[in-house]
Amino acid sequence: MTGSHLPPSFRLAYVPGVTPGKWVRVWNERLPDVPLELVAVPAAEANGVLRDGGADAGLVRTPFDRGALSAIPLYTETTVVLVPKDHLVTAVDEVSLADLADEIVLHPLDDTLEWEHPPGRPALERPATTADAVELVAAGIGLLLLPQSVARLHHRRDLTYRPVPDAPGSGVGLSWPLADETPELVEEFIGIVRGRTVNSTRGRGRAQGAEPAAERPAPSAAKRKPAGGTPKRPAPRRGAGGSGGSGSGGGRRGKPRRRS
Template sequence: MSERVLRVGYVPGVTPDKWARAWRERRDGVLLELVLVEEADAEQAVRDKRIDMALARLPVDRTGLHLVRLYDELPVVVVNREHPAAAYDEIELADLADEQFITGIPEGLIPRANQLTFPPMSAKEAVEVAAAGTGIAVLPMSVARLHHRKDVTHRPVRGPAPTTIALIWLTDRDDATTQAFVGVTRGRTPRSSRG
């Protein structure tokens, strides 16, 4: 008889290693398969049942989904190493109002500069554009670290709301295996009760 598999997707920047280790220690005959999914595809991959669950970045459409918030990610600004923001340990969002935003204007900021129109691009591409000095990108810190280059730096930025990582799965897939993985992400031990 083949071993059952729980397929859990995760978006770039999320590091599911600690949960995978905890799962392997108590898996009860179910193999955990981790699948990297693009951020824009995580919700649909769950809905299409290509994966059983996903560690996704919010927001997602919660219709038909269970969702457990896991943690918030610190927003950072990614700039060329020569950019004035590189001199600070941390920067206020309002201090970036004269900049060109590659990844879209953060909510709550009224830019003073006429904004260039950048095509939709991946985080990696946005970091490449920031490296060229054409603009700046506001990204979750984990994503900025993932795409780090020698010619860019990132600094925490005060003002934008943090992004949230959550575990999502279909409401009709709420079995013991699913709940066991939810327990792992919530830090429950094999002996602790659900809740």
């Protein structure tokens, strides 16, 4: 989009557990004149931040607000159950939802997992945040299901987690406000997260990429060295009178005569 007006920076929102660092590094290499500003937002508020213009795009968790935002899915995270280290669950490598049927399972208000029926037995009250729920798990009040990256984010020495393969996963995607035409810098970031090279990325990244190096002419045949290197000169042949030689003019000498 040659000649289009570009904002002074690109604001990227991201939710807990999502690590945009690798994409930010690529952005800084391709678009060094457009600073990328990271905006950390709670998962439950991410869609609202994008709708209100608080960021140009965001790495958010499902469900996406398809009514007001565009979105492309990127990946789905494994769901794990967070438990105290001395819990019976730690005796196995993974857990099913049926294994949690008799457990109190905390369901915080900012939970991003999409449940038809939350597993386990409900607590008396729902914790306000995931961080509050983690504290309750540490206190032995109940267990907590959450995306694996969020469990790592809330790492504690007294807690551990196990995968729950039959639990719904947590989808992560790139989202931005709906528009008739996708903004240029959003297109740039889409190309980065999708792994496009600098030559295939649409927009400014390609224009600012390094120009290909000019091809060097091949050396002329006259200047090329033979494959075997410089040939050795043959050793000179020794003449007939040389020491150790046996040329045609060198006959055998007779015995010396005695003088009388």
